Amino acid sequence: MIEVRGLNKRFGDSRPTSVHALRDVDLDVAKGEVVVVIGPSGSGKSTLCRCLNRLENPTSGEIRIDGRPLPAEGRELARLRADVGMVFQSFNLFQHKTVLDNLTLAPMKVRGVGRAEAERTAHELLDRVGIGEQAAKLPAQLSGGQQQRAAIARALAMRPKAMLFDEPTSALDPEMVGEVLDVMTSLARDGMTMVVVTHEMGFARKVADRVVFMADGEVVETGTPEAFFDSPATDRARDFLAKVLSH
Amino acid sequence: MDVITRHLGEFGDGLLITVELTLLSLAGALVAGVIVAAMRVSPVAALRAAGTAYVETLQNIPLLVWLVLAVFGLPEIGVMAGLFTTAVIVISLYQGAYMAEAVRSGINAVPVGQGEAARALGLTFTQSLRMVILPQALRTVVQPLGNIAIMTIMNTALAAAVGVVELTAAANRVNLAEAQPIWIFVTAGLLYMALSACAGLTTGALERKLAILR
Ligand SMILES: Nc1ncnc2c1ncn2[C@@H]1O[C@H](COP(=O)(O)OP(=O)(O)OP(=O)(O)O)[C@@H](O)[C@H]1O
Ligand SMILES: [Mg+2]
Numbered sequence: 001m002i003e004v005r006g007l008n009k010r011f012g013d014s015r016p017t018s019v020h021a022l023r024d025v026d027l028d029v030a031k032g033e034v035v036v037v038i039g040p041s042g043s044g045k046s047t048l049c050r051c052l053n054r055l056e057n058p059t060s061g062e063i064r065i066d067g068r069p070l071p072a073e074g075r076e077l078a079r080l081r082a083d084v085g086m087v088f089q090s091f092n093l094f095q096h097k098t099v100l101d102n103l104t105l106a107p108m109k110v111r112g113v114g115r116a117e118a119e120r121t122a123h124e125l126l127d128r129v130g131i132g133e134q135a136a137k138l139p140a141q142l143s144g145g146q147q148q149r150a151a152i153a154r155a156l157a158m159r160p161k162a163m164l165f166d167e168p169t170s171a172l173d174p175e176m177v178g179e180v181l182d183v184m185t186s187l188a189r190d191g192m193t194m195v196v197v198t199h200e201m202g203f204a205r206k207v208a209d210r211v212v213f214m215a216d217g218e219v220v221e222t223g224t225p226e227a228f229f230d231s232p233a234t235d236r237a238r239d240f241l242a243k244v245l246s247h
Numbered sequence: 248m249d250v251i252t253r254h255l256g257e258f259g260d261g262l263l264i265t266v267e268l269t270l271l272s273l274a275g276a277l278v279a280g281v282i283v284a285a286m287r288v289s290p291v292a293a294l295r296a297a298g299t300a301y302v303e304t305l306q307n308i309p310l311l312v313w314l315v316l317a318v319f320g321l322p323e324i325g326v327m328a329g330l331f332t333t334a335v336i337v338i339s340l341y342q343g344a345y346m347a348e349a350v351r352s353g354i355n356a357v358p359v360g361q362g363e364a365a366r367a368l369g370l371t372f373t374q375s376l377r378m379v380i381l382p383q384a385l386r387t388v389v390q391p392l393g394n395i396a397i398m399t400i401m402n403t404a405l406a407a408a409v410g411v412v413e414l415t416a417a418a419n420r421v422n423l424a425e426a427q428p429i430w431i432f433v434t435a436g437l438l439y440m441a442l443s444a445c446a447g448l449t450t451g452a453l454e455r456k457l458a459i460l461r
Pocket of ligand 2: 045046047167
């Protein structure tokens with residue numbers, strides 16, 4: 001479903017302060033697979049996620065979605081992005097639109113779905129993520145957890161082939177993390193292809209088919225959650241796990 | 248006071264022309280401003296350069312010079328338009344440069360995540376600008392746009408210099424007949440103040456109505 005080969009990303013290429021955020025990253029995500037990406041801050045997890053739908057332009061390397069290379073820009077790219085849902089740390093719901101309109105905008109404008117059908121789908125999805133009653137509210141009237149669930153529903157409204165999550169629970173109060181992870185877990189159970197950047201080790205252990213550990217822009221280690229958490233192969237992964245699991 | 252009551256008709260006609268000039272120019276300026284602001288944030292370098300050149304050229308030459316140039320220059324290149332129409336077009340384009348800057352600052356105030364979320368959903372750059380960014384940007388710049396509206400009201404007086412008989416020109420004509428400049432121009436001034444008060448009230452009402460909950 002997603003194939004990444006030799007992906008490099010440098011920020012500020014011409015400047016002496018340039019950052020090599022991704023170094024020769026290879027990654028394969030099969031259809032229906034849930035890949036959890038973990039690693040220390042600044043290791044390039046967000047950059048990888050953003051390169052996958054070209055919110056960030058890779059410096060070099062190849063990305064294929066469903067066998068097709070990711071187009072550089074324009075309508076082709078827009079069409080491909082429509083097939084890959086993205087959920088952000090800061091929700092990014094459209095502030096001036098109701099929750100319902102957040103869900104119907106892209107299906108109507110990008111997919112050409114009629115309003116009635118778009119609204120029917122939107123209500124179904126909002127019910128599915130447990131916020132059916134909030135449809136008519138503005139994003140700012142919702143709690144963080146509700147906003148993030150609405151954002152997930154908005155991405156699902158496009159009927160994507162895969163979903164990218166960039167630390168979807170990092171901006172949430174602790175008591176709301178569970179409700180968002182529950183939605184993501186049920187999505188994974190339903191067979192959605194997912195790439196999830198997260199610091200939630202419990203979720204990684206329980207839901208991931210594969211864990212990818214990144215450090216300094218490289219994929220250092222990859223394996224099943226059991227193998228990774230119980231017997232990490234590299235020192236860097238051991239150090240990292242010691243730090244995050246110590247509290 | 249009789250000078251005024253005796254010439255109510257002239258003042259009324261002048262005021263009407265001023266209001267028409269203002270409303271038409273504002274509509275034109277808003278359209279020009281939004282288009283130029285969109286060019287200035289577009290991913291296409293040539294469009295950005297054109298947008299910048301537009302703003303720099305329009306803002307760095309006085310409106311009066313543009314008006315005179317248009318009134319005498321347009322017929323030279325074969326464009327025949329009435330004085331009123333010429334004034335509307337020139338004031339629109341001129342105020343459009345200021346509108347563009349205000350709208351652009353509004354666009355920059357919209358969190359980048361809004362545009363990223365829109366594009367991640369498959370909206371094109373133009374669609375995200377039109378449906379997600381601009382509606383939020385315009386709401387945040389109601390106050391600066393209101394100030395530009397007031398500036399536009401005042402600037403319509405320059406149309407008098409190229410022969411449009413708006414409020415200032417009407418006052419001037421009355422004065423030529425009556426030679427009572429104080430009364431006549433104080434009256435004109437009060438009428439301008441009343442117009443800008445209307446603009447101010449409208450701005451305030453719009454701002455309250457359009458405020459976005461964040
Ligand atoms: N727009 C940018 N301009 C310049 N440097 C950037 C930019 N975005 C990211 N970087 C740099 O790239 C590197 C990787 O950043 P990235 O955000 O991908 O890390 P991350 O693993 O997601 O970290 P975190 O866990 O803190 O979110 C960092 O050194 C960061 O400073
Ligand atoms: Mg990150």
